[in-house]
Structures are given as structure tokens and as C-alpha cells.
Amino acid sequence: MITALPIITDYPILPPLGLLVILAWRLIRPGYWPVWAGFPLGLVDDIFSGQPFGSAVFLWSVVFILLEAIDRKAVSRDYWQDWLIASVAIIFVLIGGMLIVDFQSNILRLDLLLPQILLSILLYPFLARLIGAIDNWRVAS
Template sequence: MKNPVTAIRLPLRPGREYESRFDREPSTLKMLAIPISSVIVASMVTTLPFLTQQPILPPFGFLMLLAWRLMRPGLLPVWSGVPFGLVDDLFSGQPFGCAGLLWSIAMLTIEIIDSRAIWRDHLQDWLIAALLIITVLLGGLWITGMAHAAAHPLVLLPQIVLSILLYPLVVRICARLDSWRLAT
């Protein structure tokens, strides 16, 4: 037997399905929250239980910050390296302020490069990121060496190589998040 009462589905907002998507403003919260939360979540990856005798896990928070800064130059301010670095210090186990200092120096370096360069392509961004990754990881080892006995810099070689090779993947993730961020 058929049910004689049929449900009529009414749209939640009448006429909404026929509205144009053009000329709508994206959400300000979404525009700001996605880059900020992606860098913080990427910094939290270091807390995963991944045990090795040598440092091999790339600094995903720093890679995400570089990807956002090199892909969207005006999105994050220059001073954003300090708070993101301090959040990363909380999760990475580095001395507090180490990443705050090094990430802010990296952001200033990118700002200087942006002010002098006419244009950049993906390979130049990868080279800039590679040099900054090497500098930040070696700088972190040097700052840690002031407080404790530091290892030889060659210990960081696998982490440096893996970080440089994973940078294009992080840029791809960042581009996907950016397209979702800009979608209305």
C-alpha cells in the first residue's frame, strides 16, 4: 500500500537556488581563517608519534608559511612569522623564540626579494624556499646548540633534502586551500 501523504520539500530559502553567484563577497572569516589555521595545523604535525634517531620530519608549518607567502604575497603580513614561529615552538620542542626569530627573518627576506624582483616563477620560488629551509634548519640547530650540545650539521641533511623535495606538494595543498578559500 502506498502512503497517501506525500512530503512536499520546500527550499530553506525560496529562490536561493536560482540566484547568481556573481558579485558576491567571500566570507571574511573564511578568507583569514584558512591560511592561519593551515599553518598552525601544519605546525602540529610534528606532534605525531613518529620516532627516529635522526631528525627527518620536515617543518611542515614553515613549509606552509613559505607556500602561502610566496604564492599570495599580500595575504600574510611580514610580522606574521613571529606568532606562527612561536606557535611552532610550542609544538616542535625547539627553544621558545627560536622559530619566531628565524621565521620572521625568512619573512623579511622574502619581502626584500619581492621588492626587488620584477617577476618570479615556480622554480625561482622553489629555489627561494630551498635556501630559506636550509637557513632556518641550520639556524635552529645553531640556536639549540647554544643551550645544549648540538649535533653535527650533517645530521640535518635528510631533513633538509626531504623538506626541499616536499615543498611543491605543500604548494599544491596550499593552492587547493586557496581555491576553496576564494570560492563563494
């Protein structure tokens, strides 16, 4: 809901924190979230973000399905691979959301998303460490 704050800018810069948190949690604990969890979580994101209804539902569901396919194929992953997977998912969701809003005019203006994409990718390791600490605390208690 941080994106609902009255921050006025010409371009999107706030990272999609809900997506970053759920990606971190899904990549740290692969079996914790079921594949269908992308639907209701995307629905909540659609309600609060102002995107067209169903865009985050579709994009987050695709990300969850692809993460499940990666988890079934991969033997083990390390930190850098998780960061790469999360970066590709962030880029896919942000560009997909922009193109869903208005494909004709936004196809030539994808450079507007660069600050938001870079901030999101650089913020992911911090959130992954935070989610890892929360998950360790959850498991320990």
C-alpha cells in the first residue's frame, strides 16, 4: 500500500514492494506458497495499485507458474541465481503492467520504467535478507 502515498512524480519510481516481498519469500521457501497464490495476491495488488483489474493477477500468476517450473527443473540455486530470477520477474511484471495499460503509446516509452526497475532490482537483496530473517524467526518459534 506504500504506492498509495501521495508522492508526486512524472515517472514511476516506487518499487512494487508486494511483488518484491512475495518473490523473496517464494525464492527462499519454494514450497511455502502454492502456485495458485499468485491469483489472490495479484488481485490485492490490483485493488491497491490502480492498475487495470486483472493485470497483476495475470502477471503474478505467470511469475508463480514459471517459478514453479524453475523449482522443478533446478537442482539447487544460489543467491546470485535467485537475484537473477527475481530481476527477470520484476522486469517482466513492470513492463507487462505498463504495456497492459496502453500498448500503443507505451511501447515506445519503456525507458520511463528504468528508474523503477533499477531501484526494484537493487532493493531485492535487502528485502530477501529481511524476509529470510523473518522466516528464520517464524521457523524458530
